[in-house]
Amino acid sequence: MRIKLFFLLSSAFASTLLSADELHNINQIVGDRSIGMAGAYGAVSDDPSGMVYNPAGIAFANAASMSANVNTLQWSQITYKDALQETFDYQRSAYQVLPNFFGVVQPFGDVMVGFSSAIVDSNQEKQDQVFDNLQGIERFTVNFHNIDTIYNVGPTVARKFSQKLAIGFSLPLHYRSSEYISNQSVVFEESNSDNLRWTNVYKKISEQGVRPKLGVLVVPIEKLSIGLTVDKTLVLNARQSRQASQCYTNDTDIGCSDQQNPSIEKTTLKPNYPIQVRVAGAWFPNSALLVSADFIHNSAVSSTTAFPGKEATYDAAVGLEWYWSPRWALRSGAYTSMANTPELNDLATNQSAHVDRYGATVSVARFSQGSSISLGVIGLYGQGKSQLFGSIPGLLQKTTSIDVNVFFTTSYRY
Amino acid sequence: MSDTWRIFFLVVMSMLTFQCASVPLEEDFRARWSQTLLTDNESANTEAEIKFGREVAARMLADIDGVENFEIQKYVNTLGNYLAQYSARPDLQFYFWVIESDAINAYAMPGGYIFITSAAYRLLENEAELAGVLAHEIAHVKQKHIVHALDIKAVGAGATLTQLTSGASDAFRVAMNQASEQAVALLKKDGLHQEDEYEADEIGLTIMVQAGYEPDAYLRFLQRVAMVSARQLEEVTQTHPSFASRLTALEAVKRDYGMNNLNYAQLPERFNQFKLE
């Protein structure tokens, strides 16, 4: 057992540069109407939220100027079953309040111009656990905090060439900021020849780049809209640093015998992001009902010395918007968030978690002459496997992730 | 990578095929039910219309004064409000004002402010004729002709009237100022679209008939106006279609609506009690 825990700790210490929610390509569902429709919005897209989904769509905005604002309260929990000594779970959870989206659109001559700010990816994990009853160990304390956020902020232009065709382009800045802190301390039982082991890891990532996105929206037949977008995040500047230190004492070595002075690694290597292709369809049978579906493909990314690769993903979203009066609408949808990692196997080491997630959302919107508000909730659930202690082949943890987001959106048109 | 591009091109190709085979569109199918809130006759729109109308009326009154005769003003207001009951604008309080002017004309400002010049008033011979003139102006208000002519959308795209009158920013205040200045120019110089005048004639005629006035009185008044001196008519001919074509159109309206031989009220006696000296 003693050996095993040693391994556990050292492997946690040696974890790769990969940070949390790089493991899925579909993360935050952003936007006003779009969040209620589970992100199935690439063929609707006719308001500020559209800038994120299909820049062409804003050319069809039905009022000259529109703005939208979304705030979310998010709770997430990830449980690693039987992480320690095949008995004790690791559990990480966090609350966060995110200004999910802000956008405005405004016409300039023939061209519709917009500006949006969206948090397209944000992940937060907090762990604060003390284990008092592990075998051979008096106390094991884990403090862990990881926060990783990607912002897309920038302009969009779109032009309608006819009632049936629009093309749009957006060029938001990509900004990513991530911080990771892990503190672990082990106090061994007196009968043990080991005394104390302590490790600390701090990681920081920042990236700047652009995320060009080209969108097309066509209307092949009356009441049917088809959208297509392609985009890719291009990192222009990246900085990652990692500091690690540890101290280990036993009966023969008092003081930090196996001391590792803060080791500092730095890299300015740029990570590669997938190409995203979104194919979307929306059907508008009448003014009270709208049904939409998006299919989102993210290409595979090959691994490099600094970064692990990503597998291609195929995600889908379906959405529904139904007005039961001019003042009230119900929105609902479902989506997938598939892992961009391979399935875990029992032989490999340092494997990333593989958790496929499924989400559903429902919201109610209230309209008045120039504005609307909506309140809704998203639930996201997934099960899969992780290898928390990457150096031990075959030691995998059943992993369950649950996310609940409550969102509040407002929009104005004038 | 190659998979990604294959999907992309496949979709582009199929979209282009669709695009070629498509049918023409009639209406905006994207418009959601909630958008009807924008076009409904809501009090916010009406408020904006009234605010704008007051602004234009106050601008007009800076140059011209009302006739100082309470009885006449009261009489015109009573008749006007009686007619306005048939305008299908129950959200508006109409005001009428006889103004001192040599030009033979009448003006309709948004929100229910209506002026008739003393020269036009003097030319009237009975109450039905006055009803015809006022009903024509009420029709302009009902149809929001000025607001549309200035391309200020009460609703929908562009700077809205609600926005202009909100005074929400200096820009809107300046724009509002310009809009009311343009409205005055429209009323006194440029005129509305010809089709708006024909429409106001038609609607005005139905208003006066529903109210119980003889429609022929309005036609007779227009014929009389056509006879007076060119100087007094400069403004009205500049801002309205020719009398001959208006009379022809009015005859058609009378025929279509079955307004011939109604033998409705004209009330010259009551009108004569309120003659302008």
Added chain:
Amino acid sequence: MKNMSVLLLGFLLSVVSYAETLYVHSSKAVLLTDRDFSSGTVALLQKGDAVTVLQRQTRWVEVEFNAQQGWVSVLLLKATPPSGIVSVIGSDDVNLEGDARMRASAVATAGATRGLVEEGGAQSMGFDFSELHQLETMVVTDQELDMFSQPVLGGGQ
């Protein structure tokens, strides 16, 4: 599956068609036997009466009201019930009561609006608001209108 049923429900509800209802917006409207003012009167409709549309012609609508059928001028009908008189006079503040749509910014700028619209009363900036106020005192009561209408509806020359 569940999503599918929500979809179906929404679709069914939205497809159900209603008979078109219009509301009388003038204080009175004559229901005529034909599309012709010289035709006979079926009934006299009042403001706010709801009528069911049978058919539409260019300027006329055939409607049913209290089991009676007849024609009304299209100019007197609207799809929404008539509202009361809207007034901005007396308080040119932004009306906040009963108007949930009004934004916070409207409250903040109400003073500014007042400043512009009625500034300094009389002839300032090419506006004459004092005369406007004078003409706005010309309110006619329902009773006065009723009396006024007698000789008109009595007909004749």
